[in-house]
Amino acid sequence: MFVGNQREGLRAAPIQWIGVTRRRTRSLGVIAGLETFFVRIRGQLIWLHGVMFVGFLALILVPLVLPDPPEDAALFGHFTTAANYILWGLWFPLVFVSVIVAGRSWCGLLCPMGAASEWANRHGLKRAIPRWLRWPGTPVVSFLIITVLGQTLGVRDHPEAVAEVFGGTLVAAILIGYVYGRYKRAWCRHMCPIGLLLGVFSRLGAVQFAPKLHQPGGDAYSEKGICPTMIDINRKRESRHCIACFRCVHPQARGGLSLRLRHAGAEVEAIRDHHPNAAEVWFLFLGTGIAVGGFLWLVLPFYQELRLALGEWLIGRGWDWIGNAGPWWLMSVHPERREVFNWLDFTTIVGFMFAVMALLALALVSVTLAAAWLAGKAGADRSLGARFLELAYQYAPVAMVSLLIGLGGELFDSLRLVGLQADAIGSVKGGLFLAGLLWSLYLGERILARQGVAASRRGLPLLPGTLGSVLVGLAWWPAIFGI
Ligand code: SF4
Ligand code: SF4
Known part of the structure; x- marks a missing residue:
């Protein structure tokens, strides 16, 4: 019995191993392809951001000048109902789900608000990011204010409320970007009301950007490097501030970060290695x-x-x-x-x-x-x-x-x-x-x-x-x- 099992084990092992190796090779190929694709297009993302920005403005502003939809308007039978569905029925839930499979790609690749803030920063005053903005409680306060205001204004029911909440947030993002940071996204790291939310949940995600040559010492804040959200990339261990912008990825170089797959929840399972914080x-x-x-x-x-x-x-x-x-x-x-x-x-x-x-x-x-x-x-x-x-x-x-x-x-x-x-x-x-x-x-x-x-x-x-x-x-x- 013992001998037989051992033989079966010996016969099965190489076949299993070949299967695992093939799967691993395939997934490495997919990752390499994704890295190459996004690195190639990252210079063109400005066009995508432009389209997103115009679309975003249309969603929040056009309903203001239209008559109210009839009570029985179909989902896409009136611009206002369609805009409302796109914001609350698609954007809101799908952005949350997306962090599980794609990390904060919404932030790094698509979000018009973050892109506008960074664009303003490029042409702005580039002042040092002040202590009040860097306070870890700032995004918490920002989230609480926006959530409460959304309720008292009736943000799901009234286009005026949508314009105020989303438009006000956009203006704040541009102002913060214009004044603070040097080629950075101070708004996204420190003040966006949903940035922290996406950050926490991105820890559950199945993708991460990890240093090829990891430096010890734990996560650190740095305004000097290439990262728009002030991550000291070689010491990066946690996902929450990474907006998946691919700027630190250089497939041919020995340094920088690379895209890696992991099983969903892996970072939280080993949270002690990834900067748990109060x-x-x-x-x-x-x-x-x-x-x-x-x-x-x-x-x-x-x-x-x-x-x-x-x-x-x-x-x-x-x-x-x-x-x-x-x-x-x-x-x-x-x-x-x-x-x-x-x-x-x-x-x-x-x-x-x-x-x-x-x-x-x-x-x-x-x-x-x-x-x-x-x-x-x-x-x-x-x-x-x-x-x-x-x-x-x-x-x-x-x-x-x-x-x-x-x-x-x-x-x-x-x-x-x-x-x-x-x-x-x-x-x-x-x-x-x-x-x-x-x-x-x-x-x-x-x-x-x-x-x-x-x-x-x-x-x-x-x-x-x-x-x-x-x-x-x-x-x-x-x-x-x-x-
Ligand atoms: S942190 Fe906020 S503003 Fe910045 S990219 Fe993400 S959702 Fe957009
Ligand atoms: S760590 Fe890399 S991918 Fe993540 S935000 Fe910073 S530069 Fe972008």
């Missing part, structure tokens, strides 16, 4: 919470009860002005569409979103701390704080999938166009949701393995993390599957 973890917790809050106020009856109670209480104390409509640039004021927010609406929406954010963040901090503590008891290495930071990254898949399903509703609704019924669409969402949840659990287990917890002792520290992933999922449940 700013990103806070963003993951707070960003998830504020996005959930931004959806829940729309669907929960509890929100309406809260608003009513707060309104009665304030008016009872003589705060009658709370019933007045606010300025158009801060809240939705569209009497022609029968929607006018007053200060009570504004206060309740903002308060509700921040309360949900605080509660979810508190819950995630608690369960992650518990997981880190239990991991220590089970033999994990490093300090409690370091284990906490590493384990916090396990929620990335469930947060990403929830965000995709919860806020990409238009994409899933449009599956009706290809013949899917409501039940089938629900199954697609449910399947994705379950996959995100299981992926998070798997990452939690892998992170514990890297912390040195023996396989037989991982169950207990895995429990709080599982609870955290389920919590994120449950928070999105009404958004995904209805109440």
Whole structure:
């Protein structure tokens, strides 16, 4: 028996090995082809950026001068409904999904905002990037402001709100680019409201740009090199700031970076080697919470009860002005569409979103701390704080999938166009949701393995993390599957 198995093993091994070698050679060929292609076209990307810029302006500005579409307008039967679908049904969800297969290629190859910011930088003042901009919390604040403003303005329903949010962000990107940095994208690295979001999720991605000759010392910030997002390329270990622009790729040279494939989630599994950091973890917790809050106020009856109670209480104390409509640039004021927010609406929406954010963040901090503590008891290495930071990254898949399903509703609704019924669409969402949840659990287990917890002792520290992933999922449940 033993001898027979050994012989089979000996016979099978070379065949298996040849298969692996062939697959590897094929994938190396694909990567070499991609590198050559993108290196060749990178000088021409300006034309693509120009087209994207004009298209982007059309999407946000043309609906302003058109009459409102009829209530029953088909998806592509009116420019405004089409523009709305392109922004929320295609761009928003697909950019998130794209980071899994292509990293932040949207940023490096297509985004008109980042390209405009860099173009302005080329002709601008080139001042040193100030400390306030480099503060790791700046993109977190930027994300929170834009998310809340999007809700109070009704960015999914009103072209004026789309113009303000996207147009305002574009102007800010150009201004920051014009003033700060020397041939860089200070906006993309430090202030873009979705840059950090794409950055966190790109850590899950199946592609990376890695140094051919790696220098030790860990990731570093450098305004001197070729990288537009200030990555010291030879010390690069983390993906989050890499916008996949191919500028550091020189296939024939011995140095620089090269495109590499890895399995999705590999960077998070080994997060300790890829600069886990508190700013990103806070963003993951707070960003998830504020996005959930931004959806829940729309669907929960509890929100309406809260608003009513707060309104009665304030008016009872003589705060009658709370019933007045606010300025158009801060809240939705569209009497022609029968929607006018007053200060009570504004206060309740903002308060509700921040309360949900605080509660979810508190819950995630608690369960992650518990997981880190239990991991220590089970033999994990490093300090409690370091284990906490590493384990916090396990929620990335469930947060990403929830965000995709919860806020990409238009994409899933449009599956009706290809013949899917409501039940089938629900199954697609449910399947994705379950996959995100299981992926998070798997990452939690892998992170514990890297912390040195023996396989037989991982169950207990895995429990709080599982609870955290389920919590994120449950928070999105009404958004995904209805109440
Ligand atoms: S970071 Fe933001 S502005 Fe910059 S390229 Fe990415 S999405 Fe566009
Ligand atoms: S590391 Fe290379 S590919 Fe990534 S952003 Fe910097 S220059 Fe572009």
